[in-house]
Amino acid sequence: MPTGTGKTAALISLITSYALANPSCPLRLLYCTRTVHEMEKTLAELHLLFSHLPPADACRLLALGLSSRKNLCIHPQVSASGAVREKAAYDRESATPLCDYFETFDAAARKGDLALYIQPGVYTLADLRSLGRERRICPYFLARHMVKHANVIVYSYLYLLDPRVASIVSSEMHKDCVVVFDEAHNIDNVCIEALSVSIRKQTIQGAKGNLRHISQQIDRFKATDASRLNAEYRRLVDGLAQRGNLPISDAWLANPTLPDDILKEAVPGNIRKAEHFLAVLNVVNERPVSFATSIYSLAGIETTTLRFLYDRLQSLLLTLEITDTDEFMHIQKNCDFATLIGTYKRGFSIIIEPYDDRMPDIRDPVIQLSCHDASLAIQPVFNRFQTVVITSGTLSPIDLYPRLLNFNPVISRSFTMSLTRDCICPMVLTRGSDQLPVSTKFDMRSDPGVVRNYGRLLLEMASAVPDGIVCFFVSYSYMDGIVSSWNDMGILQDIMQHKQLALDNYRKACDCGRGAVFFSVARGKVAEGIDFDRHYGRLVIMFGVPFQYTLSKILRARLEYLRETSQIQEGDFLTFDALRQAAQCVGRVIRSKADYGMMIFADKRYSRHDKRSKLPGWILSHLHDAHLNLSTDMALHTAREFLRRMAQPTRRGAAGRRRS
Template sequence: MEEGDGSRFPFPFKPYPIQESFMDALYAVLDQGKVGIFESPTGTGKSLSLICGALTWLRDFEEKRRKEADRLLQAEKKKGGSEEEGNGCEKTAVQGEKGGPEPDWVSEFVQRRAEREIVNKLKDEEIKRKRREDMLEKTRLNAKLKHSMKRKNNDDDETEKLLQLSMQGAGSEVSSHEEEEEELIVADYESEEENTLKNRLCGGDDDDDDDLEEEHVTKLYYCSRTHSQLAQFVHEVQRSPYGSTVSLVSLGSRQNLCVNPDVVQLGSVQLINDRCMELQKNKHDKKKKSEREPKRGRGSVMVTCAFSSYEKMMSMRNDVLATVSDIEQLVQHGRATHTCPYYSTRLAIPAAQVVVLPYQSLLHAATRKSSGIKLKDQIVIIDEAHNLIDTVTALHSSEVNGAQVCRAHSQLTQYCERYRSRLKAKNLMYIKQILFVLEGLVRTLGGKVGRNPVTQTTQSGTELLTINDFLFRAQIDNINLFKVQRYFEKSLISRKLCGFAEKYEGSGVTTHSAFTNKENRRTEGLGHFLQNLQSKAAAPPEHQVAVEDRTTMASPMMLVESFLFSLTNSNKDGRVVMEKQACLAHSSVKFLMLNPAVHFAQIINECRAVVIAGGTMQPVTDFKQQLLLSAGLSEERIVEFSCGHVIPPENILPIVLCVGPSGQELEFTFQTRDTPQMMEETGRVLSNLCNVVPGGVVCFFPSYEYERRILAHWETTGVLQRLVAKKKVFQEPKKASQVEQVLSEYTKCIQHSCSTGGGQSGALLFSVVGGKMSEGINFSDDLGRCIVMVGMPYPNIKSPELQEKMAYLDKHMPHLDGRSPGKALVENLCMKAVNQSIGRAIRHRGDYACIVLCDRRYSRGSTLQKLPEWIRTSTHTHSSFGPAFASIRRVWCVCVCVCVCVRNL
């Protein structure tokens, strides 16, 4: 490792000037507690710049705190016995403060008193830390003692248990069944007001628990979209100068971190979460039960997770803090030590300096709380943030269809009937309120509960309502949804209902004597009813998969719960979209979050500084208006930084092509793009490009539908055959599981043609903007020597959701440059998608490519300004095809000559 000459930032090599500027700007944002929007193109070492710049600031910040604490402690020691003298002067000092200019000795005294308060605070924190360490040590010791006693008790009770089993016979099965039933019943519920009153009457106080909670050190929270991007960041940390000194923990979902084979095999995220939480609950319930009844010796066995030993998790927690590890390394460690990585990593959060986690874990308040994430005075870095607004919006939007609401109502009804005699009045009251709400949801969709939603017909149409209007329409405006929300959270009714449905749905219902004949018929009817919901004859094949997946992969009550939580948002911040289809089962209600700033404001207000970074952040006006300024942030606290690329300017040739080879004007509007003339002209453009561009050409279409239509036209007119004669043609697959295979074949074809020459020269890949290959895929080197953008991928302006979003922005956002915020949103969404697609080509310093934007509308000044600066400054607009094609041919002739010379050497 070496540092750049004269650089204050440790770096694995001499940083580029743009990296130095990036780290300087980042350091200033963190030091001044601001919010920064950072744009650094892919291939410029953005991750390393973030790591070295942020960790250098953290190192300096901790060093300043240590020096300040040492200075104050030393000053306290030097003063020695001057405490009494200072106290004697206090009255005089106060009198001096009331009138006239203060003498110097008064100012010195006030400063000494402030320093003394800081010293006392440091001492108090040290005492608390010591108490926490002592308590943790006692907890570990108690756990070891309990483990030893448990083994002894198990040995002593083995004979008694066997005897009990032999005597009880069939009775033990009844006991086991009763205990399983007990797990499904919601516990006695007390509202928040009742709990508060009870604590006051009983003198309950949780302050001691708060004191014993481990203190969070100043840290960096780094988040990105996918686990692969997070793993790449962790690897960059490992090879950075801070790799051996920083304490880093990687967080992930149970699906990614669980090492219990019995749980992992469930597959579904929802099932894995439910089973894990059930096992953890069993562990706590078993502990409480053993304390109450240490020697009952009953025949039932309460299953717990064998990987969640506290001693082992604390040991793994220490290993995690000592060595920088990614998700895969954590899973390997967990399997080797028979320890749960999911909970071990959460134990490591307070002491970690860097916490690496996915978007969802940071941007959702409930997830932050459950994960133990505390943002107060911390640093948050959000990488790959080009779709941050969409992510926040999606996280706080929700949707539920008619089949799921009916299923939730049927399950809860039977649950209530099954356990009515064992449920307390408070639980019954809230369950009846939830049933009433579910009936209201079905009623708004034009159906009735208790009937098969597949056979219930509704009048098709889409309607948008405010939250208040929807509550009135559903006739549930008299229900306090905030109290219902707390009941969901405290009672865990959704999870219990999921367990109830899993146990009794379909088969095995009639074997339990606890059911009456009437109850048996009802529960059996539920099984047949649910099977009918998934009847393939009742729905079109393309719609069946979506409905079945949503029904089977997630608990219906959990989806309903999420939707009801959404309705507690402010009336102006969201809308409810009612979409009625031909039948009730396929109709849906969706909550659309219009103001993501409401939720992002929590992060901004708590954190010391926030950094929003990405390879392509243009246009940044959306981030500023919709996320930052709307969250109450002042313009002075926002810092924008954008750097160029490390490639030489001659390595990129962006061209706006206004006219095709035959003189046809290229403007792919809704009225002209489907005409035969426009489709054939597009084919001529591609044919000419494929004749001169070696390696790979990637062509992006604005939508899957337009790609289908234009390829069908080319096939009938012979254009596609001409393209195949020059380059092998590939098409983006519709299934995500097939992407790797297509990319692999595309890569092999290009590598083979580049090494052998002759015949087909490379490959042509047809893709779609916003599709599976427009983000996260690298078309570096010969894989993407030319990127062609056909038309402008504007979103569907007729979408009710988009229209409502535009109306909201027009009402609440200021007009810029004389244009309405709604229209600006449409163009910004288009250009964000374009920027992501064309950025697939240039991936490192030595890369080069040509970018062809086929649409005269790209030549407009307002549109060009929304291209990344490093592309915009090199862009050339051509109003005729000849000069444009000549410049492309000239560039590739030079490049081919250079490649031939290098190959001969």
Template sequence: MRVDYDKREIVCSVGDLVHESTYRRIGVERGDGFRRMWIGQDIHSRRAEQRAGEDPKYRAEVHVVHRTTLAGWSITITGRIDGLSVDRDEQRVNIEEVKSIHFDLELEALYRSEKLQRHLYQLLLYAYFLSSQPDFTGFTFEPQLVLIDLVSGDTKIVDTEFDRDRVATTLDTSLAKLIEELETAAALRVAKRAFADTLHFPFDALRPGQEEMISAVARAVYQRDSLLISAPTGIGKTMAVLYPALRQSLKLGKKLFVLTSKTLQQDAAITALRLLNDGSFRVLRIRAKAKMCAHTEMICHEDFCPFAARYSEKMEKSGLLQHLVTSMSYFDPDITFELARDREVCPFEVSLELIEQADVIVCDYNYIFDPYVGLKAYQQENDYGDCVLVVDEAHNLVDRGRGYYSPELHEKSFDDITKHLMTRNCWVEGWEELLELLRAHFHELAQVLEGDVKQALCEPNRELFIDQRTEWERLVLAYIGWKIDNRIAEEDDPLIDFYFKLVKFTNLLAEDGDEFAHMVEKTQDGIKLKIFCKDPSRFLGKIFDSAHATVALSATLEPFDFYRKTLGFPEDRTAELSLPSPFPRDNRKIVVVSEVDTTYKRRADHYDRIATNVADIGDAGDGNFLALFPSYAFLREIAERLPPMRKHVMVQRTDMTDYERNAILDILRNRSQKGNLILAVSGGMYAEGIDYQGDMLAGVMVVGPALPQVSFEQELLKQYYDEQYGAGFEFAYLIPGMTRVVQSAGRVIRSETDIGVIALLCKRFTQETYTRYFPSDWYEESPRELVSRKPALDVRAFFDEKTIKPQLRLVF
């Protein structure tokens, strides 16, 4: 729905009127469930073909527009009639609304439900719109609701009488209610606009760089532009971006989405928003579905979960949504969880209900960018025109974006399905044949993998996968019906899991473009097929292009050209802002150790020398030091060779539990005088995901440029970006690696009083290919200034010169 309050114009769909007061429905998929599956679309197509063969006057999917006025508003209502047959000789109009449902599971309940009345209301509105056109004066209208079984294809017809005056009265009532809600919203919008005019920056003074950020963000939102901001950690980016973005969003009546890749970034955003909020606007934080599940097992279906059963009815009776909206300005997920659990309704679904009521939504990237998780209520044909997007730590979105469009199918899942169904007394016809066909195709594609070749490009049969998708949907419908009948509740079901992966895979097979590669791989568990998205910019760019405005920020968002291209920001309306570090250069010591070589071919010859340097630099100052490595294998080699140290050494492992990770952080917080040395991997939680507050960290050592490991996929990226921009090595390896280096270095100096050391260990850090990505404030005239012949002595001398101990604190 689109509303122009100044012109008093409304453009809405029939669905906006028919479903205006309904709560969400919880099932295999939200919304109308199975009807949205591909099999539902297939049924609609078959019905259209059948009717067109019976009636030459029959037309499918007829668009209709109705215009009217009420209470000073101009209203345009759009809709699409599933089937229309006009007999002008007989002056008779037959209108069909087709609904595909699971007869065994849904038909009986439908006849007793309000949902049936909504379907009939939709059908009657179409009849009314046509009857209002001069061409249909005097015609008789015969509306029919056509119900088709998803499993058998059987059809049931529900006839309804068309009383034009009665429908007109009902429509006026619906529109009057809609206008009342919009005028209430308009009054609230005026109040929020007035609040925005009085909203002031919550601190007495601005830090260096914040004024430039505030002006640039306000201008971008006002002018409907995109803005890329690269500014160092500790400068106060979060508040300097959210303050103007919030002001402008409230003034313009837009929703502000704050999108993050990590929970800690959400904490920072919520802290900033609380400082700005006196209760005049509403903030919603969306927590992951698994963490908001109140049931013993996460089975999102009304027949299996008491918190999903009769959800709409319980929400209506409890008044929970109204209670939350009228009593809170921050929809805390913990409070939402407790209140929803108390009323036995799904906490996660309740949090999604609150989207419409919130002015600011703080959530993970997934809820906007993932095509299967995204908030469909705010994704009407990829239109985010009512949204302002703030993308925090936007450098993380490149890999995340690739992952959204890189589905995989594993042959091992065929065996899992076989084992699963063999233990069930369930007659699901045809699954063995389907798996045999798929397995045969997998092995046919894998014939290119000869000898030691583990991965190769391939061309999957699209038609085969389309057929498989349709057949598996029929099978899944029957299977779910059997599970419901037998009250079998399982959180993990290999058949359902495989089906959804098959749907994603098949959907993306239909995408053409050089940015996709189809791969076959030989693994220990069998053959794997993967669609590898080398460049997600086409898909991410559609979102940025449709959003009212986007602000992307990070301490490492340069070179801007790289992120503008890989993320798909619109060329004609994207501005850039780069800010240097405002912190005293004398408080930071950067040393480059050029005597070691960390390249893959030479690193083994330098393990002992690297270990000695890491130990010597770590012991050169009190406090905690962090040493970061390109891989766990490299890390382990150095850990085994470390000489005895004064510091306690802790090593990150791939299998660490949450308890172990948090225990290390507790040890760092309770810093001993000698301190600790953490050996960890670049790009991991200790390198990017932790805020080292207070005196938790005195120095960081980055061992090697942290380039992505050479692999089949990285080489495909290199080839692709060579062809696109002539910058394959830079885009695939160099920039991602140096981004990690700069991110890691930013762990140390986070305020004007922080003192610390950054050590870069590898001769490549003296080469222009790499040093051109150093921040300009790291040196005065040349990166060669940073090279140290005696790094440990230089580090010790630096700390000896300081009269205060190393100290760090986090600034939001």
């Protein structure tokens, strides 16, 4: 089911209705989205849902969105600076970082009056900012506090999957919460990125500067407040799980990268004292390549010590009252790198590259700790919460995700889409009007015949499609090359006789009636987060099959790991990954049941059953045999017939008729 067909509304209606029907068993919904735009759309659905609830029920529910400081900060100077975490408002006389909005929040929190600032209802990010300005209170920290009491929380995936963020935001979520990961077709990649770390030369240099700063702070505390350092030392002897006021039952979320048996251990003696801890970090940062061979033999640091470096650093920063943690992100990244290496024996690999393969002339050495096992990040979520829902319009093939995430699904369902008319027209174009095959295979993509036929396809469609056209290419380099070739051939000038290119305002060009052509890349932000609904996108063309860069050392290592542990063959995974990206691209043009659009898969490889069968069911159900193996002139004829049919008025009695 593509976006706009009711998945979000159905889920939140079901879960909130259950919560209202069972007041004795309060149920909370954690709705996770990928982008702020999707978060706002989910909160808009909640607004609509609450408007249909009886007033007595609506006043019992609180729903809000939680995002980063830059999206919620309302301080006039700080929010306009573009660096919200780094910049603060200063009291000129005392030179002490102060924010009037935060001071109001802090005072209300001390009195226990925060509940008076926010009433039941749905609060989008804009609503929270307006509330903050009206009540002179910080909306970011107010939202952070109110997630403990809200019935529905909408926030980013990383607030649950990234251990560094989850320890701050989600540590108090109860196990009875229902977790929903929406648009989760790339959830395995999100999990892997959350536990992968890259160390570059500038990271090492920045970490050395951080160490000098921390060393100065330790010397200052020794002279003025040695008891604070001694108290920290005693806490570390008792173990990480006991630090602060964190309950042992919630220790998993404070650092889900560390297993329970490690959290219960005492911190090793050689890093309990602050000055000894810095000595260990200096050794590690001086010899970064030693991670790839034997850290113990080269640096004399045991694996047990490595496991605790990240949490030990966080404890030290708190003890030294260092609040601007962004300044110390370099040393934090080094400690994160070391902790992951000391914790896991499988599922990771260390990849050292002296330069980027795409720019071999520029020396840019990097050490990459690459996670290959997506289950490591999401397994704590499965273990903690009783109900976890993974949903997307492009979860296909659906049986591969349990293998990638290492879980046994209780229920696995794929739903058909109810439509009043056949408003989707997918086509597979395999050859141009001259009958030459088209493909972005490496040995064909630069062929002048392929480049010309792709250009003629776009030109013919621009002359027939009345509104916006969105084009996706397999990579930025290929897009730059083929657009340059089209310009040399005069094809771009011919296209501009019919439509504007999206060098100006794309939506403005579509609104004025002429239409426009938008060029983008698969796997980019446009493919994931921007909707081309209604006249903004009547046709999407996927030029080629968006396979990953198969010479990437990180990808090769992950493919080897999947083959050894999950018996997923290299070709199967690469095809699965490419087809889900292609489906996500073409799905940009269908954003509701009242919308309509065409999709052209322009590559001869899409005609093969092993490729085509991995597309989502809602696309395959409309991909008729007559629309396979088309040439440019046949695709043009099909497009004109489809647009003529869509121009006819919809019959009134067809609204309740089901079409699949």
